[in-house]
Amino acid sequence: MSDAADLANDILERAMANRAPSPPLAPGVAGECDDCGRASPRLIGGRCAPCRDRRR
Numbered sequence: 333m334s335d336a337a338d339l340a341n342d343i344l345e346r347a348m349a350n351r352a353p354s355p356p357l358a359p360g361v362a363g364e365c366d367d368c369g370r371a372s373p374r375l376i377g378g379r380c381a382p383c384r385d386r387r388r
């Protein structure tokens with residue numbers, strides 16, 4: 333019975349992931365910037381704040 337709900341959830345999540353620029357990365361994660369390679373406490377879309385500002 334929960335199978336149908338799970339499936340619907342799956343489809344919904346995929347539809348939302350399609351809209352996001354980079355699905356594997358949650359907004360505001362710590363890590364290395366995809367652009368400059370520097371460590372940042374808050375990467376968004378894989379990029380640090382300076383890189384996001386520059387490339388807007």
Ligand SMILES: [Zn+2]
Nearest residue numbers: 365368380383
């Ligand atoms: Zn950067």
